[in-house]
Amino acid sequence: MNIWLISGASGSGKTTLCAAIVQRARAQGRNVAGLLSPGAFVDGARTEIWAESVRDGERRRLAGLVQQEADDLAFGIWFFDIKTLEWGNAVLRKSTDCDLLVVDELGPLEFNLTTGWIAAFDVLSAKQFRVALVVVRPELLERARQLWPDAEVIYAADASSCSAIQERILERI
Helix, strand or coil, X not given: CCEXXXXXXXXXXXXXXXXXXXXXXXXXXXXXXXXXXXXXXXXXXXXXXXXXXXXXXXXXXXXXXXXXXXXXXXXXXXXXXXXXXXXXXXXXXXXXXXEEEEEEEECHHHHXXXXXXXXXXXXXXXCCEEEEEEXXXXXXXXXXXXXXXXXEEEEHHHHCCCHHHHHHHHHCC
């Protein structure tokens, strides 16, 4: 299994690293799939989180600091859009038979509440990818390692600008 766990503190460059690898894999003509979760910032502070389909670039608002719909899922300071969570799970279920699978991120929603990008667990178990990048928060890294003991761990703070790590990943695709 070729799973890379990308971990690091909030703002350390996990999504940026994944996006850079996706861009390079695309440039090589690779089949890329999955989800990125880029933030939107105002005056340097993250105010929203978006969900972006790696395969086709479609983007939807995943979470914000202000509740938008009555059924938004409140978690910490964020209000998650239930419809976007459903859409993202559908995107993940279609993210098979690819060279590069990206799951940004598996966090407390998935590991503690069994919601969020929950389809990712089945997709990763199906192993229909050459390489998978899975973003996991540091406090959940041990739980991820229990699921994927052979996975390699990359700390985003060390790797966001390191082309050598990107090369290692791209060589395996």
